[in-house]
Amino acid sequence: MCEDREVFLRAQGRIFTAFREDEESQWKGPFYFIQGADPQFGLMKSWEIGECDYGGDEWEKEIRLTEEAVQAINKLSPKPKFFVLCGDLVHSMPGIEFKEDQERDLKNVLQKTNQDIPLVFVSGNHDIGNAPTPETIKSYCNNWGDDYFAFWVGGVVFLVLNSQFFFDSSACAELKENHDRWLAAQLAVAEKRKCKHAIIFQHIPLFLQNPDEDNNYFNVEKNLRQELLEMFHKAGVKAVFSGHYHRNAGGLYKNLDMVVTSAIGCQLGDDQHGVRVVVVTEEKIIHRYYSLEELNTKGIEQDLMDLMNPK
Numbered sequence: 669m670c671e672d673r674e675v676f677l678r679a680q681g682r683i684f685t686a687f688r689e690d691e692e693s694q695w696k697g698p699f700y701f702i703q704g705a706d707p708q709f710g711l712m713k714s715w716e717i718g719e720c721d722y723g724g725d726e727w728e729k730e731i732r733l734t735e736e737a738v739q740a741i742n743k744l745s746p747k748p749k750f751f752v753l754c755g756d757l758v759h760s761m762p763g764i765e766f767k768e769d770q771e772r773d774l775k776n777v778l779q780k781t782n783q784d785i786p787l788v789f790v791s792g793n794h795d796i797g798n799a800p801t802p803e804t805i806k807s808y809c810n811n812w813g814d815d816y817f818a819f820w821v822g823g824v825v826f827l828v829l830n831s832q833f834f835f836d837s838s839a840c841a842e843l844k845e846n847h848d849r850w851l852a853a854q855l856a857v858a859e860k861r862k863c864k865h866a867i868i869f870q871h872i873p874l875f876l877q878n879p880d881e882d883n884n885y886f887n888v889e890k891n892l893r894q895e896l897l898e899m900f901h902k903a904g905v906k907a908v909f910s911g912h913y914h915r916n917a918g919g920l921y922k923n924l925d926m927v928v929t930s931a932i933g934c935q936l937g938d939d940q941h942g943v944r945v946v947v948v949t950e951e952k953i954i955h956r957y958y959s960l961e962e963l964n965t966k967g968i969e970q971d972l973m974d975l976m977n978p979k
């Protein structure tokens with residue numbers, strides 16, 4: 669670990685102090701943030717040799733790609749309000765020998781993010797395990813901050829969820845109950861306080877293309893999915909941003925936008941390594957995926973100007 673060089677702020681006590689709620693509870697005009705997913709240090713090597721359960725003993729490519737993302741984000745003007753990473757920070761599951769080194773190297777890269785751009789971390793299955801335990805969750809929280817929390821930016825409420833509780837909570841039933849109780853309370857607050865928008869971040873997509881699609885490795889089980897979709901929709905949640913699929917995808921449930929963002933690291937489809945730019949205006953949440961190359965060479969200034977100040 670590298671305690672002495674860790675400079676980024678972590679969420680604690682279910683809040684994220686990079687943003688003060690008393691200053692951020694009112695709408696102040698359009699803004700944008702960057703959403704990335706699955707830097708997953710170690711997967712590219714594992715995938716290459718066809719051993720995905722293996723921790724991946726090399727992650728040079730992912731270091732370079734994440735550095736590229738950080739460099740591109742640091743160059744953006746105006747600055748994004750924050751950079752959220754929607755899980756699978758590293759590939760090694762808890763207990764795999766490479767995990768600590770992979771996490772150390774990821775932290776070293778992320779520390780180069782401009783200090784005015786807070787980093788928001790979301791837990792993925794590779795971070796806490798497919799069936800997380802109190803120990804794996806505790807270890808994640810020590811490293812990256814709370815596994816679920818809320819924060820406000822300019823009148824918009826953001827909820828970071830731990831979607832492993834939606835996948836397999838058999839080894840952490842009590843923690844899941846706490847999470848679900850907290851989530852219900854947060855959604856009630858969002859509804860009551862008439863926030864401009866409510867936006868959710870989680871690792872596993874509720875669905876990939878269609879709310880009624882069959883269960884598969886990459887989505888949330890159908891009955892629970894319907895329950896969550898309806899609960900989010902009723903509370904006025906406008907968008908859920910996720911990763912996990914290593915491809916871009918998504919669809920609508922009523923007026924809720926389910927957004928699935930491809931990986932900074934290993935691609936499992938035809939997308940380029942990239943991140944998503946998300947513009948929040950008074951009426952809408954508009955987003956577009958940019959490859960790291962596009963972001964680094966072309967920039968997005970003109971697109972941002974057009975989106976944030978529509979004529």
Ligand SMILES: [Fe+2]
Nearest residue numbers: 706708756912
């Ligand atoms: Fe992943």
